[in-house]
């Protein structure tokens with residue numbers, strides 16, 4: 001069950017939002033009395049409540065907004081109990097002073113906004129002695145391992161325990177606590193009104209992560225990166241799981257660069273079956289696999305880690321496969337037949353713009369499929385180094401031109417949202433009949449692609465590649481073909497929503513992460 005926390009300054013708004021949440025399917029709502037600017041009127045708030053509630057009133061020492069006296073606060077909590085609210089939230093010291101009465105269930109809570117303390121288990125044991133129906137323990141995670149510790153505690157607890165971590169290292173514990181027996185997790189009414197760092201919205205918990213369907217048997221997948229906050233991968237992988245009725249969930253795992261090996265070891269306890277891997281772990285993750293699927297070692301980077309039936313870990317690079325599959329779309333014939341990447345690329349001159357991670361995988365694919373590759377990069381030394389590694393030619397950024405290209409591929413970030421008015425290649429260098437592929441997927445129609453279309457080039461967008469790299473991962477994760485169209489539709493809908501929202505917010509700088 002998801003409990004949605006509601007905090008408004010006016011009773012009228014709190015009641016209206018409570019109604020709206022009930023209509024949207026909320027089954028439990030926390031009324032944060034400390035947010036109200038006037039003395040809380042419990043009769044008004046509770047009279048026709050559309051869902052069961054938790055009544056909570058936090059003092060400033062607990063990072064709440066209550067400005068009245070302590071006696072007054074305790075009187076309110078007692079009054080809530082007498083009114084037979086379903087739950088009342090009592091901090092450790094308050095729980096000692098307010099005894100059980102009637103049917104109201106007691107949530108005995110502890111919050112630590114600074115850290116996940118060493119004596120977490122001892123604190124939990126103390127809370128268990130205060131006659132709780134539910135223990136709530138919420139701490140700040142400074143590492144992913146803090147969240148794993150918390151989930152272990154939830155699993156081993158004898159008293160039903162809502163336990164998760166705050167902050168970006170704690171997000172996955174909010175989603176996975178239900179798997180380990182937490183009776184509910186918390187969500188916020190909407191993003192702008194987060195009550196604790198890292199909180200997801202009700203919509204996200206319900207629609208993306210399908211929290212209520214998560215149980216002990218749910219298999220866990222996720223994206224490893226830093227940052228991962230804006231990753232679109234949870235959206236499309238979870239949409240794919242949902243469409244096929246799979247008992248699987250895909251979560252964001254923010255893991256700092258220097259903690260990859262330790263964290264993967266900690267995550268063994270979670271039983272994660274597969275990871276997408278993004279910046280900054282694509283190179284380091286290669287050494288964490290026992291087996292390689294495709295030219296991972298040649299590329300020197302992987303974006304997928306998955307376990308086979310014998311629990312062996314495999315690394316693969318689905319950017320490589322996806323870029324080749326996407327490129328081949330440009331060679332479709334009048335009967336709709338798409339050539340193989342080899343058929344499409346053999347004997348063609350290919351110019352790759354950029355020499356970062358994606359260019360490495362794309363360049364390797366072009367060479368392996370028989371294309372004649374030329375590299376170019378703003379920082380020339382990187383082009384020289386990569387050309388040496390791949391055994392191809394390079395030109396300086398200033399001298400890049402269409403003489404090197406039947407096929408032109410943008411692997412730079414030039415043109416990506418919000419820099420949508422930029423292109424990595426001069427319009428008048430584009431020639432009719434050229435194939436132009438932009439790996440950028442946000443926006444889908446970059447300036448580069450728009451100009452290429454106007455000049456009569458065949459174009460392929462980064463959405464084709466993004467969705468295919470996810471589809472290749474899905475197949476490795478589940479052993480089943482991915483629902484490509486569903487993933488594609490989801491991605492396009494989200495990209496257009498992000499673009500529209502950012503334009504509305506007028507916040508240049510908001511970017512969508514890569515994986």
Ligand code: NAP
Pocket residue numbers: 319353354355356357358359377378379382411412413414416424439440441442462463465466467469514515
């Ligand atoms: P990366 O490793 O950080 O490389 C970025 C590349 O862009 C470098 O070659 C860099 O050149 C170049 N660059 C950045 N700003 C530039 C500028 N103002 N002018 C010229 N060149 C510039 O990133 P990556 O992981 O390879 O990702 C590159 C692009 O691929 C991203 O834009 C992303 O949208 C796209 N991508 C697409 C997919 C997909 O599935 N469709 C997946 C992943 C990534 P320097 O070496 O000079 O810095």
